[in-house]
Amino acid sequence: MSKPDTLSVVIEREFSHQPEKIWRALTQPHLIAEWLMKNDFAPAVGHRFNFREDYLPNGALDCEVLAVEPNKLLSYTWGSTSDNPAFAVQNIVTFTLTPTATGTHLRVEQAGFRPEQQQAYQGAKYGWPRFLDKLDQTLAKAN
Amino acid sequence: MATRAPDLIFKTLGDPTRRAIFERLCRDGEMTVWKITAPSGVSQPAVSKHLGALKLAGLVKDRREGRETHYSAQPQALASLTDWARQMTDFWERKFDNLEDLLNRMDQ
Numbered sequence: 223m224s225k226p227d228t229l230s231v232v233i234e235r236e237f238s239h240q241p242e243k244i245w246r247a248l249t250q251p252h253l254i255a256e257w258l259m260k261n262d263f264a265p266a267v268g269h270r271f272n273f274r275e276d277y278l279p280n281g282a283l284d285c286e287v288l289a290v291e292p293n294k295l296l297s298y299t300w301g302s303t304s305d306n307p308a309f310a311v312q313n314i315v316t317f318t319l320t321p322t323a324t325g326t327h328l329r330v331e332q333a334g335f336r337p338e339q340q341q342a343y344q345g346a347k348y349g350w351p352r353f354l355d356k357l358d359q360t361l362a363k364a365n
Numbered sequence: 366m367a368t369r370a371p372d373l374i375f376k377t378l379g380d381p382t383r384r385a386i387f388e389r390l391c392r393d394g395e396m397t398v399w400k401i402t403a404p405s406g407v408s409q410p411a412v413s414k415h416l417g418a419l420k421l422a423g424l425v426k427d428r429r430e431g432r433e434t435h436y437s438a439q440p441q442a443l444a445s446l447t448d449w450a451r452q453m454t455d456f457w458e459r460k461f462d463n464l465e466d467l468l469n470r471m472d473q
Contacts, residue, residue: 231450233457239468247467257463328461332453334375 230333238325241293248296248317259283265290271298294319300332374446377422382407383415387424390438397433 237244247253249265259273267290273283284301300313313334320327378384386401398416402409416436419425423442428435 231453231457233454233461235461235465237465237468243468243471244464247464247471253467253471257467258460330457330461332457334372334449 230331232329232331234327234329236322236325236327241319241321241326244319244326244328245293288314373422374442377418377424383418386412386415387419387438390425390436391440395435395437397435401436
């Protein structure tokens with residue numbers, strides 16, 4: 223019961239490029255802007271930044287860097303802003319890079335949960351229970 | 366990309382006690398607050414509070430019958446979570462396509 227609970231999506235892909243090169247694309251603002259969104263990112267734990275796109279609610283996401291392990295792991299909060307604090311929920315986005323024989327396995331996990339669980343997250347790091355599967359099972363049983 | 370309804374459901378189901386109550390209602394069907402309280406190890410006012418939060422999020426429905434209120438799960442409310450998951454998956458798949466293009470253009 224002490225573990226924070228989360229709903230997350232995981233997307234994985236093999237790239238035929240070295241982790242060092244992918245790391246640059248994940249951490250250099252002008253490169254991030256080319257594939258993800260406009261930003262003022264810096265690879266430093268505690269750095270606060272925004273992603274900006276017209277289609278986002280309020281035009282921006284509020285983010286904070288949580289973990290930086292060069293060429294291996296990058297994690298930041300992904301805050302959907304809302305005027306109502308009850309609805310302002312933080313997601314956590316974590317990129318994990320694993321070298322393969324032909325390049326890199328890149329995994330991104332986006333996890334959604336309550337803001338007050340952020341602290342718990344930093345202790346627990348990764349390897350959380352996958353909640354969506356459980357929800358699907360619950361749904362299947364209920365129908 | 367971002368909708369607000371999933372945020373409320375995240376918040377609501379982020380609490381393990383609340384989620385246990387919801388899962389039990391999904392599994393065992395409609396019941397009164399007393400029946401929910403009995404084996405839970407949580408006080409009745411606390412259970413009522415959790416039920417209130419679940420109701421606010423659209424996850425449970427209540428029905429008065431005489432002096433008793435009966436609660437039942439509304440699992441279709443979870444659809445916005447699965448929609449969220451689908452949307453985010455599509456989002457990252459598209460972004461990974463962009464990333465692949467970028468990597469092919471970059472120098473070593």
